[in-house]
Amino acid sequence: MLITKSKIALLTAISLSVAACSDNEAGADLDEGGFGNPTMNNTLVNTGQLSVAQNLTRRFASEVPSTVNFAFNSATLDSNARAALVQQANWIKQFPEVRFRVYGHTDLVGSNGYNKSLGLRRAQNVVAFLSSQGISRSRLEAVASFGETQPLVVTQNKERRNRRTVTEVSGFVGKGGFGLDGKYAALVYRKYVNTGSDSGTGQVVTSGVVAE
Numbered sequence: 001m002l003i004t005k006s007k008i009a010l011l012t013a014i015s016l017s018v019a020a021c022s023d024n025e026a027g028a029d030l031d032e033g034g035f036g037n038p039t040m041n042n043t044l045v046n047t048g049q050l051s052v053a054q055n056l057t058r059r060f061a062s063e064v065p066s067t068v069n070f071a072f073n074s075a076t077l078d079s080n081a082r083a084a085l086v087q088q089a090n091w092i093k094q095f096p097e098v099r100f101r102v103y104g105h106t107d108l109v110g111s112n113g114y115n116k117s118l119g120l121r122r123a124q125n126v127v128a129f130l131s132s133q134g135i136s137r138s139r140l141e142a143v144a145s146f147g148e149t150q151p152l153v154v155t156q157n158k159e160r161r162n163r164r165t166v167t168e169v170s171g172f173v174g175k176g177g178f179g180l181d182g183k184y185a186a187l188v189y190r191k192y193v194n195t196g197s198d199s200g201t202g203q204v205v206t207s208g209v210v211a212e
Helices: 005-021 037-046 052-063 079-093 112-132 182-192
Strands: 067-069 098-105 140-147 164-172 203-206 209-211
Touching: 052 079, 052 164, 067 079, 079 112, 098 112, 112 140, 112 164
Parallel strands: 098 140
Antiparallel strands: 067 164, 098 164, 203 209
């Protein structure tokens, strides 16, 4: 099977961005002591055995808080939740071709029907907040609520850790597979080679060249 340009660009983007997040020397994560690993990963992506969306979800969860918590019997976003969602929104803005889904959860107190509705309201409020930060609603979904069926801590008592939403990558914009092109790789590469930033202007300086 031929490797399409979009898949090559995406694999390159993921590899470079992962290296950028590491404290190791650039390229160290690509080798991992085994010369064949990059080729193996490329083959897995090309044949559909390795989900690109799953890779991006793992990166998302490692770089920003993917979970926010709620008070008992409440779907209101407190200051900690809003702060976490601002971080989520800033991350999401870097990847304009990626879609996200928000899952709502509750603790085990109350009926399953009520908790399913409450979990969905929590997810909807998260989507509304992310949208207020400049994320298109077409890229955000609050379509699933697990209610009380997937607790982190199994207890019949009130448990804040169970009262949560989780934001995950759900796919890509458009119907044409990944829906990505070289611009996506260029975006991630620009962040990777960033050697200095003027925080006042948002301009990035790379090797003496200013890129906006």
